[in-house]
Amino acid sequence: RKEVEQDPGPFNVPEGATVAFNCTYSNSASQSFFWYRQDCRKEPKLLMSVYSSGNEDGRFTAQLNRASQYISLLIRDSKLSDSATYLCVVNNKGYQKVTFGTGTKLQVIP
Amino acid sequence: DVKVTQSSRYLVKRTGEKVFLECVQDMDHENMFWYRQDPGLGLRLIYFSYDVKMKEKGDIPEGYSVSREKKERFSLILESASTNQTSMYLCASGLALDEQFFGPGTRLTVL
Numbered sequence: 001r002k003e004v005e006q007d008p009g010p011f012n013v014p015e016g017a018t019v020a021f022n023c024t025y026s027n028s029a030s031q032s033f034f035w036y037r038q039d040c041r042k043e044p045k046l047l048m049s050v051y052s053s054g055n056e057d058g059r060f061t062a063q064l065n066r067a068s069q070y071i072s073l074l075i076r077d078s079k080l081s082d083s084a085t086y087l088c089v090v091n092n093k094g095y096q097k098v099t100f101g102t103g104t105k106l107q108v109i110p
Numbered sequence: 111d112v113k114v115t116q117s118s119r120y121l122v123k124r125t126g127e128k129v130f131l132e133c134v135q136d137m138d139h140e141n142m143f144w145y146r147q148d149p150g151l152g153l154r155l156i157y158f159s160y161d162v163k164m165k166e167k168g169d170i171p172e173g174y175s176v177s178r179e180k181k182e183r184f185s186l187i188l189e190s191a192s193t194n195q196t197s198m199y200l201c202a203s204g205l206a207l208d209e210q211f212f213g214p215g216t217r218l219t220v221l
Contacts, residue, residue: 008150034209043200043212044153087153097143097168098210102152 001026004090006101014109017078021104023088024070032091033064033071037084038103044087047073078108113137114213116201122219129188131216133201139211141204142184144168144176146197147215153200159184191220 006023013019025033033050048055050062050071061074071090075082088101117132135142143158145168155168157176165176173195177185184203188195196219202210 043214044210045212046209049209097155097158097166099155100145100153102150 003027003099004088004101006086006088006104008102008104010105010107012107012109013078015078015080017108018074018076019078019106020072020074021086021088021106022070022072023090023101023104024068025088025090026069027090027092028066028069030069030090030092032098033062034089034091034098035062035071035073036087036089036100038087039084044100047086075106078106080108080110082106083108114201114203114211116199116213116216118216119214120217120219122221123188123191124221125192127188127191127220129191129218129220131186131188131199131201131218133184133186133203133213134182135184135203135211136182137203137205137211138181139203139205140181141210142178143202143204143210144174144184144186145200145202146170147200148197156186191218193220196220 035047036044037047038044054063059076063072085103085105087103091098114135144156145153159165159178175187199216201213204210
């Protein structure tokens with residue numbers, strides 16, 4: 001089983017729709033969780049950290065489910081500019097590196 | 111703004127050549143990382159460094175080495191380039207293991 005798994009998509013959604021991605025991780029000792037965004041032919045950039053209590057930033061909501069070992073990203077009122085690949089990132093306790101998922105591609109269509 | 115720069119955006123080399131990829135960050139970050147990104151495989155960690163002259167192997171270090179002589183600079187070296195090292199190489203830096211700031215990437219083609 002991969003350390004971090006994501007549905008590669010693509011998710012094709014109309015503008016204004018709500019879309020959600022999940023990411024599962026295999027190590028129950030995982031400590032920190034993040035979502036990064038990567039635009040086509042660009043470098044990844046941090047979108048948001050994922051906290052145990054869940055966190056929200058505008059139209060974006062991230063949640064963590066430790067019991068089922070997954071994190072989620074919800075995007076409300078999708079914009080064309082949200083089209084990108086979303087990378088799930090997990091850090092394991094005691095290690096000084098993180099593991100990236102392979103990404104979920106989102107295409108918002110007019 | 112944090113800035114991470116990489117020496118080249120595109121590079122074409124021949125099999126067997128020694129290749130140097132340079133990365134410089136301007137935010138005094140302790141941690142620096144080298145990844146390669148391939149379709150369907152995502153970002154894979156090659157090496158990382160948490161201090162000057164310190165280095166740790168990542169998940170795929172074979173065929174690569176690194177050098178960190180100064181805090182701001184982290185170099186990736188392909189001792190003898192092979193065609194399976196054709197990839198996008200991304201450098202990143204960060205204060206801790208939270209946010210990593212990435213450079214624009216170097217697309218390396220080995221012929």
